Amino acid sequence: MDLKDLFRSIKDLENKEVTVRGWIRNHRDQKTFGFIDFSDGTCGEHLQVVYDDTLKNFSEIQKMLVGCAIEVNGVIVKSSGNQDYEMKAVEIKVLGNCPEDYPIQPKRHTREFLREQAYLRPRTNLFQAVFRIRSVAASAIHEYFQSHNYVYVHTPLITTTDCEGSDQMFKLTTLDFNNLPMIDGKVDMTKDLFSKTSYITGSGQLHGEAFAMAFKKIYTFGPTFRTENSNTKTHANEFWMIEPEIAFCDLEELMNIEEEMLKYVVKTILDRCSGEIDFCDQFVEKGLKDKLTKLINSEFVRITHRDVVDILKKADVKWEFEPDYLEDIAKEHERYITEYFNGPVFITNWPKDIKAWYMKENSDGKTVAAVDLEVPGAGELMGGSQREEDYDTIIKRATSMGVDLAVVDWYLNLRKYGGCVHSGFGMGFERLIMYLTGVDNIRDVIPFPRTPGNCEY
């Protein structure tokens, strides 16, 4: 049986015989008995297996090394040691051996070393916790949206139109680089599979809006890509995004949704991954559990970009980047403002020239109805906006910002055919996991991270 089910009903299992299959995480053998620290990966808890020399293959068991796959048949008994329950082995069989040079030994490994063992690191306590939280968080996101009448939409990965701009996008091809078809001295892209240049997407938003105009409330949850050649703790070339889009929804309602959704996810993680959160609280980010518990019970601050800049200007801090009413805010500002309010902060109404062309212009003519959610420790967690719903206004704004109208004509048409006030946001899934676990490097919350120069495994 799965260890998760075993621990769920362990009281009922006392003095009963059960069979488990999993791996040896640690092994201490004495002369006439031994202890195996056993885990099958279905939960964070390990089972202590006790065996002694009454077992007929005692000497064989004694030689079993860390990493070995085993089947244990045994009786659940009250432990005399510090654990509540343990298993008294009746039979232990090897299912898969593991040699002495196994890289994942029961000691502290650096995260840098483990990154080089990306296919083995999920066997360590830290990555067991991180990837289990990642899985439950994904599930909680689906639960939230499904229970609120949203339709999950698989927007296309392969695209020729993208709201983030093609300079940030990977090109996709079936052509042979060393034998490219040429026409008039240029590569003939009509010979490619889609008869033109195609990309993998940086956002599903534009396609999501089309579906919001049919289903009212939709969300996407899928991988996105950026070609950014930057090696920081928060950038990866491949990451997952959640992009909800809601018809008949303005900026205020959008913030309500963002806040409610985030609280649901955090609450679910505290409920279902309490062991994992305790582990991360102890070994990754002291105070993590308090931070998350506080978030559920707090009301998020809502403040305009202008007022944020006011606060930053008044602050007794020597800034690397001077706060400016017309500029984006820097990492140092994000940090200051979330510490200032000691919790998550919605920053609204951003200067229009630094924000995307599809965002709704406010009546002041200077700002757009955009909102970023900043959270302590992780910075920007979500970015959203009310979308410009007026056909003539969006054409003007898109033109002035250099968008090729021909490529997005279908998107613009959504404003002609029963278009309405609507809003949406994007949440970087890895940012969320970093916030939930306290892990500060994006490479350590992605199963097999892709960063510049790094596409191993």
Next chain:
Amino acid sequence: MDLKDLFRSIKDLENKEVTVRGWIRNHRDQKTFGFIDFSDGTCGEHLQVVYDDTLKNFSEIQKMLVGCAIEVNGVIVKSSGNQDYEMKAVEIKVLGNCPEDYPIQPKRHTREFLREQAYLRPRTNLFQAVFRIRSVAASAIHEYFQSHNYVYVHTPLITTTDCEGSDQMFKLTTLDFNNLPMIDGKVDMTKDLFSKTSYITGSGQLHGEAFAMAFKKIYTFGPTFRTENSNTKTHANEFWMIEPEIAFCDLEELMNIEEEMLKYVVKTILDRCSGEIDFCDQFVEKGLKDKLTKLINSEFVRITHRDVVDILKKADVKWEFEPDYLEDIAKEHERYITEYFNGPVFITNWPKDIKAWYMKENSDGKTVAAVDLEVPGAGELMGGSQREEDYDTIIKRATSMGVDLAVVDWYLNLRKYGGCVHSGFGMGFERLIMYLTGVDNIRDVIPFPRTPGNCEY
């Protein structure tokens, strides 16, 4: 409020005033009153809105066209017509106009026409049903695996190793096709973002196996890609796959899991999408509901490839492709065999030379422990196998099948470090949706399908 919530509690809402926002699907206006067929996309049911000339903007309302976004404030009343309840309008406001040349008029459109209006077609009854079923099916898949202790793993999309072979894969690049860096007369791929040639994946299986060796039970659910230049009803270049991988699981147990999971999904769709299924039963596939109900209560047939070929050879049919003990079975054979058993059929133990290198060789030396699930109408829905867990055997098999061992050395190492009997399968999500809806063209179950020469929107 959402129409879905309204219909859920419509009895309690009788004689109460509510506000809804959505779109006009049809409109019949008489001299002193009118009927609006209203939908907001949150459910398949439409609301009949009745208005009359006591409303102060009566003449304006009369001119509202199909496709118009409106807000209706009204009272829920028992209908005198054929519907149970309708809404008597107190106020109707236009939120977004729609012109007369709106392509989606309330009449029968061909699917070919609607494919050319991919951004508008989700507003039609058929695509409302299909994409709502798609969303609920995705949710049901997550529910099944999460409740059975599986960890959801986001295996990488960008990869340099892939079990399907790179000739079927899209290359990915940040290089400028018209200004490629050259070295020794060839393109210098070290100048690309990952310093080598990279691809977008055709399967997450290999990476999934690494995680199954840590978490025991995992599943993936993400997009996959094939460059296949084929224009059929069942092929797309981008599609979604579910790939579970389970440690300590042999072929028999794998079939149990496949069967249980599929039944759970079908049952969930019948429960939560009964209106959508009724619609598809009436307009897409007669008998659909019976087919799905029968599946839940049937036991899937399990039969070897050899026995299938025996049946095919004995059949009184003139085959286009002669059945052969050493060959794959053709579409016509799939059809025959599911009709023969009148239900889903697991076909096991396939000739080893036509199956992948990672599959476990059976003791007969001729077949591998692979299983395909064939379902009536949709053909192969899942393909799985027990994986070869023995290090020396898989090296031999991989070598003989021309696999570059250096590229998959980490994968092979999984057999060294506590490897064990394990199995997994892949389910094409679009095939599932085609089976659940009766829609026979893959282009009509994908929001924005990508097929050769076709990457619009």
